[in-house]
Amino acid sequence: MKASVRHHGKVTVVDLSGKITIGDGDIKLREAVNALLDEGRKAVILNLNGVSYMDSAGIGELVACYKRAAEKGAKLKLLNPGGKVQDLLILTRLQEIFEIYRDEREALTSF
Amino acid sequence: MGQTVKLKLNSRITYVDLVHQMTEDMARRCRFPKPAALDLALAVREAFINAVKHGNGMDEAKQVEVEFERNASRFLVSIRDEGNGFDPTLTADPRAAENLERTSGRGIFFMKSFVDEVSFQRRPGRGMEVLLVKNLAPPAKRTEEPGGDQ
Numbered sequence: 001m002k003a004s005v006r007h008h009g010k011v012t013v014v015d016l017s018g019k020i021t022i023g024d025g026d027i028k029l030r031e032a033v034n035a036l037l038d039e040g041r042k043a044v045i046l047n048l049n050g051v052s053y054m055d056s057a058g059i060g061e062l063v064a065c066y067k068r069a070a071e072k073g074a075k076l077k078l079l080n081p082g083g084k085v086q087d088l089l090i091l092t093r094l095q096e097i098f099e100i101y102r103d104e105r106e107a108l109t110s111f
Numbered sequence: 112m113g114q115t116v117k118l119k120l121n122s123r124i125t126y127v128d129l130v131h132q133m134t135e136d137m138a139r140r141c142r143f144p145k146p147a148a149l150d151l152a153l154a155v156r157e158a159f160i161n162a163v164k165h166g167n168g169m170d171e172a173k174q175v176e177v178e179f180e181r182n183a184s185r186f187l188v189s190i191r192d193e194g195n196g197f198d199p200t201l202t203a204d205p206r207a208a209e210n211l212e213r214t215s216g217r218g219i220f221f222m223k224s225f226v227d228e229v230s231f232q233r234r235p236g237r238g239m240e241v242l243l244v245k246n247l248a249p250p251a252k253r254t255e256e257p258g259g260d261q
Contacts, residue, residue: 022160023124053149055156056217064214085147091224092217093206 001025001051003032011043011108012036015039017050020058029058033065033076042074043111047104049080054088066098075099079107122192124160129179130177131156135186141181143247150225151186151245154159158190160242166192166239181239185227185246192238194204 001018014032019025029046036044040086046065054062069076077099081089089095116137120126134155138148159175167173173193180187203210205217222229228244 021156022127053153055153055160056215056221057160059217060214063212067212067214084146092220093211097211 001028003028005032005036008108009074011045011085011111012041012110013045013047013104015050019052019053020054020061022055022057025054026057026061028051029061033068037081042072043054044069044074044076044077045079045101045104045107048083048085049082051081053083059088059092059094063094063097077101077110077111078105079104112179112220116179119174120166120177121171122163122169122173122175123164123171124169126175127156127159127163132160137179137181138186138245141186143186143245147245147248151188151243152245154222154229154245155188157221158188158243161197161218161241162190162192162194162239165194165197167194169250183247185244188243189240190243191234191240194238197239203238239253 001016001020001024004015005014006015014036016029020029033044033046046062066076078089079101083099089098089100099110101110118130118133120130120132124194131152135148135152138151138214139145143151149188157179159177159215162175163169167175176189176191178189180189199219202216202219205213205220210216222243222251226243226245228242234240234241
């Protein structure tokens with residue numbers, strides 16, 4: 001998995017690509033989000049458009065990132081989950097805890 | 112007639128991508144559509160991770176056996192560990208409101224969601240066996256051409 005960071009004022013977008021799975025993607029996701037939270041970033045969008053699939057460890061790390069953000073007074077939202085990732089979010093009912101956006105501009109102005 | 116392929120791997124999480132890729136490739140060769148092949152691979156991935164972590168307790172000296180078997184109508188994958196196994200009935204429903212924010216506990220749920228049949232069998236003194244079955248959908252019926260049965 002790859003993660004690249006863009007800043008739009010106070011909002012940070014993390015473009016993720018590849019797969020978020022045990023032992024690789026889950027660790028890179030944790031490191032990317034932790035670095036932003038440690039910098040004091042309070043508004044983070046994870047752009048899932050390039051993510052092909054996740055396993056239970058990847059889903060678990062997504063939830064862990066959401067909780068760590070909340071503990072630090074930050075908000076973490078999701079953008080553009082595609083095919084299988086969208087199915088997984090529905091299957092696990094995680095679309096009920098995450099704010100999920102289809103349009104990046106809308107996501108950026110939602111904070 | 113069915114075909115069988117068997118893998119014996121040490122208990123290392125790093126092997127999970129190999130097992131996933133093999134499953135997906137074999138399922139595709141058995142005419143599973145791409146989404147169904149990915150579903151089967153995701154289920155096998157979860158079973159393999161469970162075998163390494165909860166079955167064999169991350170003990171690399173212990174092995175995980177993965178056996179693939181195909182026949183005309185379905186694809187079966189058995190994942191066997193050498194540990195004390197795990198109790199699949201002890202997992203809480205990850206879709207229950209009180210569990211949505213849990214960071215683990217979705218592996219068995221994923222297995223059950225992605226294949227047609229899942230069974231767990233404790234093998235006394237020999238660990239746990241998880242059997243995953245994915246049915247191959249029957250080929251779409253050909254549309255009869257008018258007058259084609261004359």
